[in-house]
Amino acid sequence: MRLILKNKQKQYNILIVCLLFFMSIPFSFAKPNVSKHHQIMAGLLLHITSFTQWQAQENQSINLCILGDDLFEEYINDMVKRRPQTRSGKLIVITRSQQISQASVNTCQIIYADPKKLAQLWATLPAQHNILLVSQSKEFINQGGMVNFVRDNKRVKLEVNLPAVLDAKLKLSSALLKHATIISGNPHRKISERKTHDEN
């Protein structure tokens, strides 16, 4: 009998701990597990919206599309809450997707592509577009990418494929370019990639 009572008391103790623990979870606001490099990249991405000029100036917003795994999580959303507009007053809108279609691609002014989704990006992108393509991959510039984030020890640097930027009729501010390494990648590589994909 005493053992039964002891066990019951123990169960009550455990129940109290579990109950209070789970009750406490809704009160807590854990910060997202975004790497420090990605926190810097998120900051740079938002600045890039202000230092890029698109052909169509009438848009009231800049749609930043994140394709694939989103390593910025809520962090970039919180930054946008703080700075919701570009320097020219356009609203920054962030959309996320695992898939991109030819219909949806033209709604984006900037695409940040997860390196694992680059093949899908090249297969979907039309031959002529006015979208700034950003990623973080060693092959990105060679494939026709425009702005590549490079982890340089403990800092983040930019590589810019200027021919690809100009080919897409985009302009990047000199204030941004002076911090970047300018690389003359192949602006048309993406088209040949797309053709190869279509043939397959």
Add this chain to the structure above:
Amino acid sequence: MKSNMSSKLLFINLFFISVCPFLAVANTPSEMADLSLQELFALSTDDMDMRTYEPWHFNFLYKRSKLDGYLNGNDKVSNDEVYFDGDELRTDDNYPILPTTITQESYIANISYFLAKEQSISISLPYIVQSTDHISLVPDYDEFNISSDGVGDITVNFTTLLNSWDSEKLSLSVGVSLPTGSIDEEGDTPRAEGDQQLPYTMQLGSGTWDLPIGLSYINDQDSYLWGVNLFAKIRSGKNDRDYRLGNRFAASLWSKWKVNNAFHPVMKVVFQDWGQIVGQDDEITVPNPKFPYPAGITKPSNYGGKKVSVVVGADIILYSQAFAIEIGKPVYQNLNGIQTKETLNFSLNWQNSF
């Protein structure tokens, strides 16, 4: 005693609940949004450590391990071989009381305060729940269970970064384990009527001031991390019951894959070596000069050994909460004397910073 324990648990939880609302005021994304382009390019991850490290870290760890079946060295022996049923010859290797299954659970609240970048002090408050099923030769005790629960030994640790390279870190942790866990737990055993002193496995603390020390190496690559942890717990002196638990050493090699932001599978190989009990608690022996130990767990030389475990698990972000779950299984055990063997262990950790 029980209501006292409940009050302590209640206090820990209420403290936790009360501090949680302050987690919401962290404003790192806002700070980052205010940086200029030039400042962002100049910013290093080290600077961010300086800027944004959170002073308070909170962990809640649940651990459970189960011991079932017997080993003599690394040879498996059956319960029948270890149990003295009265019909066979009594030897040093069989006992009239046989623990069949031992279950040990720990609920550990750990609070760390970062004094500076990569330098912290932490305090761990364990609450231990343990239970052992027995069979015995003693009438009315042919099958019985003994349990104990309460606060274990509180540990205070100081951790500091020794050196860091591009993607590598080497940290040292030193501390002290306070003898706050009871070594006077009692229960109804077949030794006599009423409650008596319980064996070493059922006590909640070591009863001695112990010195935990650890060395941790982490190598952080783009898509995975790996590391090595070395740990030792050195016991000092003897406790009030004239014994001390064996020193404990552990080494682990681990790897963690960054599959995505929310899921990092982990694999570990852990080697542990721990010593026999030095001295003896005379209260748990019986007045039989030839066979003073009624059960294997009352004999000090039946403690310690070597063990290699394989652990698999994952770090998981769920509803914006960071969890780590691990399941370990020993693949090699070489135990001193005759001991129950560990079959499985499980741990669940929840972490937050503010």
